Amino acid sequence: MMRDVVLRILALIRKELKAVLNDPRARITLFVPPILQCFLFGYAASYDLTDVPYAVVDQDRSQASRELLAQLDGSGIFHRVGDGTVAGDAARALLDRRALVIVQIQQDFERQLQEGGTARVSVIGDGRNSNTAGIATGYVNTVIETFNAQWRQVHGDPGAGPPIRVVSRVWYNPNLETRWDLVPPLIANLSLLQTLLLTAMSVAREREQGTFDQLLVTPLTPTEIMIGKAVPSMIVGTLQATSILLVAIFWFRIPFAGSYATLYVGLLAFLLAAVGIGLLISSIVATMQQGMLFAFVCILPFTLLSGFATPLSTMPKVLQTATLLNPMRYGVDIAKQVYLQGADLHAVLPDLLPLGAMAVVTLSAAAWRFRHRL
Amino acid sequence: MNAKMVRVRALVVKEFRQIVRDPSSIAIAVVLPVMLILLFGYGLSFDIREAPIAVVDEDGSPDSRAVVAAFQLSPYFAVRLTPSAPRAEALLAANDVGGLIRIRPDFARHLRAGDAEIQVLVTGTDANNARLMEAYASGAIAEWSARSAAEGQPTVVGPAIAETRMWFNDANDSHYFLVPGLIVLVMTLIGSMLTALVMAREWERGTMEALFVTPLRPDELLLGKTIPYFVLGLLGLVLCLAAATLLFHVPFRGSVWMLAGVSMLYLLVALSVGLLISSAVKNQFLASQIVMITTFLPAFMLSGLVFDFRSMPAAVRAVTYVLPARYYVALLQTIFLAGDVWSVILPATAVLGLMAAVLLLATRRVTRKVLE
Numbered sequence: 001m002m003r004d005v006v007l008r009i010l011a012l013i014r015k016e017l018k019a020v021l022n023d024p025r026a027r028i029t030l031f032v033p034p035i036l037q038c039f040l041f042g043y044a045a046s047y048d049l050t051d052v053p054y055a056v057v058d059q060d061r062s063q064a065s066r067e068l069l070a071q072l073d074g075s076g077i078f079h080r081v082g083d084g085t086v087a088g089d090a091a092r093a094l095l096d097r098r099a100l101v102i103v104q105i106q107q108d109f110e111r112q113l114q115e116g117g118t119a120r121v122s123v124i125g126d127g128r129n130s131n132t133a134g135i136a137t138g139y140v141n142t143v144i145e146t147f148n149a150q151w152r153q154v155h156g157d158p159g160a161g162p163p164i165r166v167v168s169r170v171w172y173n174p175n176l177e178t179r180w181d182l183v184p185p186l187i188a189n190l191s192l193l194q195t196l197l198l199t200a201m202s203v204a205r206e207r208e209q210g211t212f213d214q215l216l217v218t219p220l221t222p223t224e225i226m227i228g229k230a231v232p233s234m235i236v237g238t239l240q241a242t243s244i245l246l247v248a249i250f251w252f253r254i255p256f257a258g259s260y261a262t263l264y265v266g267l268l269a270f271l272l273a274a275v276g277i278g279l280l281i282s283s284i285v286a287t288m289q290q291g292m293l294f295a296f297v298c299i300l301p302f303t304l305l306s307g308f309a310t311p312l313s314t315m316p317k318v319l320q321t322a323t324l325l326n327p328m329r330y331g332v333d334i335a336k337q338v339y340l341q342g343a344d345l346h347a348v349l350p351d352l353l354p355l356g357a358m359a360v361v362t363l364s365a366a367a368w369r370f371r372h373r374l
Numbered sequence: 375m376n377a378k379m380v381r382v383r384a385l386v387v388k389e390f391r392q393i394v395r396d397p398s399s400i401a402i403a404v405v406l407p408v409m410l411i412l413l414f415g416y417g418l419s420f421d422i423r424e425a426p427i428a429v430v431d432e433d434g435s436p437d438s439r440a441v442v443a444a445f446q447l448s449p450y451f452a453v454r455l456t457p458s459a460p461r462a463e464a465l466l467a468a469n470d471v472g473g474l475i476r477i478r479p480d481f482a483r484h485l486r487a488g489d490a491e492i493q494v495l496v497t498g499t500d501a502n503n504a505r506l507m508e509a510y511a512s513g514a515i516a517e518w519s520a521r522s523a524a525e526g527q528p529t530v531v532g533p534a535i536a537e538t539r540m541w542f543n544d545a546n547d548s549h550y551f552l553v554p555g556l557i558v559l560v561m562t563l564i565g566s567m568l569t570a571l572v573m574a575r576e577w578e579r580g581t582m583e584a585l586f587v588t589p590l591r592p593d594e595l596l597l598g599k600t601i602p603y604f605v606l607g608l609l610g611l612v613l614c615l616a617a618a619t620l621l622f623h624v625p626f627r628g629s630v631w632m633l634a635g636v637s638m639l640y641l642l643v644a645l646s647v648g649l650l651i652s653s654a655v656k657n658q659f660l661a662s663q664i665v666m667i668t669t670f671l672p673a674f675m676l677s678g679l680v681f682d683f684r685s686m687p688a689a690v691r692a693v694t695y696v697l698p699a700r701y702y703v704a705l706l707q708t709i710f711l712a713g714d715v716w717s718v719i720l721p722a723t724a725v726l727g728l729m730a731a732v733l734l735l736a737t738r739r740v741t742r743k744v745l746e
Contacts, residue, residue: 025657025660029659029663033666033667037667040676043687044676047681095712095715100682127711128707131551132681135505288658292662297406300413301417304413305417311503315416337469347468
């Protein structure tokens with residue numbers, strides 16, 4: 001009896017996998033977009049600036065001001081697009097988006113330095129993207145600090161008191177590479193996207209083509225049909241997650257700190273929840289188009305509120321509470337923690353439990369709806 | 375001429391009825407934009423406010439307490455005073471706090487000897503956040519030293535200091551550039567996604583061929599198909615504009631006419647991309663995937679909306695030049711925050727206009743071919 005059930009489900013799984021993977025166009029849409037997106041995020045999504053065009057207004061034209069500017073130019077990051085003594089030219093460059101920052105050195109820069117006063121450098125960023133501009137002005141600050149240290153060394157330190165060193169260290173991502181924290185979450189992110197779409201449309205497709213009725217007259221029970229629909233999607237999701245993992249490890253060479261077993265246990269719980277949501281959508285909608293739209297409407301907030309793009313702690317309290325219902329939040333957390341921090345099973349338990357609960361609730365709701373619709 | 379108008383009007387009326395009756399079109403045209411506005415406006419932010427941070431004061435002197443107070447006063451941090459460094463590190467490892475400030479014993483003595491040290495430790499699992507925390511921590515320390523300098527205490531200021539200002543965005547509020555950027559996403563969604571899906575559906579259901587046997591000419595067909603979605607796009611624009619100015623108080627320094635003009639131009643480009651894709655693949659699922667990959671994701675990732683394209687590898691940067699979204703983002707951010715700056719507007723609208731012309735011609739060609 002039990003053997004029959006397993007055989008029936010296996011047959012359905014084989015049929016589903018064939019339906020998904022036999023069509024070359026479908027194969028391409030399943031595997032090319034995730035990997036493409038992985039490269040896109042890996043290469044394009046970076047808050048690290050490698051090229052900052054800046055305009056100079058040097059009203060001092062002294063030895064000291066030239067030294068400071070030489071340090072900016074020598075940093076390998078800044079390149080000068082405008083040079084003058086008139087503030088208007090630099091403002092023009094910023095307005096035209098040719099320059100990202102303006103560095104303006106005041107007339108008495110060298111004199112102040114020599115007299116131990118405060119030599120001021122105005123740094124103006126283009127607030128039309130205040131995040132990028134903030135990073136760029138931060139870089140200018142670093143250069144000025146280096147300049148200060150050198151100036152102190154050469155000229156002694158008249159007037160000023162003892163310095164405090166701020167010693168910063170960064171855990172898990174010592175060079176603060178954006179790629180490190182954007183690529184690992186994609187393992188969860190992209191596999192959820194596809195799994196959800198696939199399951200949301202799988203039953204709808206059968207319904208649209210009229211084959212769902214045929215399935216119902218087979219000895220398969222609704223629960224067995226559901227398992228037969230869930231397992232192939234999870235296999236595809238796991239394959240996608242693995243391909244992204246491989247790209248992260250071997251192409252981008254982001255060190256994997258955790259254990260693969262933990263990651264895959266987490267992934268299993270995560271995909272189970274995703275499949276549950278997908279099947280629930282599938283049990284509600286009538287056409288493929290509706291399924292796709294519903295899935296899309298879910299995926300958008302899932303992604304934006306997962307802590308993937310921006311940290312959860314900056315969100316308003318209401319939204320932070322809402323993210324507790326977001327499977328992506330836990331998936332992204334598992335991927336980050338296991339990948340970068342080397343977390344073990346015990347550490348990701350707070351993520352696994354809600355995912356398990358979500359899987360149970362959505363799967364049984366979907367099963368109930370399937371049985372109810374008959 | 376009159377007959378032509380009648381035919382186009384008939385098609386437009388039919389399209390509008392279809393939109394109104396089909397819940398899925400309404401979902402893309404109204405529900406998704408509203409959701410994007412709320413999610414972007416409230417959920418997305420690059421600004422740190424009250425970030426949880428552990429502070430370990432191992433010194434306990436008046437000097438070290440003053441440093442702690444500087445962190446407590448900072449709007450950027452929510453300080454959790456922690457008695458010992460291992461406890462704080464445990465909090466950090468559990469992600470309960472995003473950073474750790476450690477003031478070693480003998481801080482006060484070292485301060486007078488001139489080699490005091492404050493440790494700042496942040497987790498790099500979110501690199502951008504970590505960098506901001508680091509910068510704000512240095513800022514809080516600098517503020518404290520400036521204050522103690524004013525009181526004649528030992529200082530760390532100088533010799534040269536940078537005075538940073540942010541033009542067009544004095545408040546340094548990331549909503550100011552994210553919310554205008556949102557308009558790009560909504561326009562892309564309505565323009566490309568909705569049209570691609572709707573046209574692909576007509577192909578799938580075979581109603582496209584039915585349209586071909588009517589007296590409708592190809593350009594009339596295109597006109598009839600674009601007008602309703604163009605109107606929907608403008609509706610989305612008004613929605614976003616209202617949200618940006620009324621809900622999120624983003625300053626609007628340009629002119630509304632300029633904004634409307636460039637938005638219509640971008641909408642034309644997005645519409646023709648959607649029409650082209652759908653007539654190329656004629657399959658809803660495939661069309662939606664292609665639209666995601668070629669328009670929506672690039673509009674989010676490669677347009678300069680979030681990430682600076684100057685820092686992308688040369689190959690990726692080359693791709694951004696053919697992205698209409700890149701020019702539209704530049705236009706929107708400028709019109710919203712800087713005003714009608716002709717030196718930005720002219721080149722960008724010229725490129726968009728060229729793109730619109732080329733794409734519309736291409737769409738017309740494709741539509742005519744099928745008719746033969």
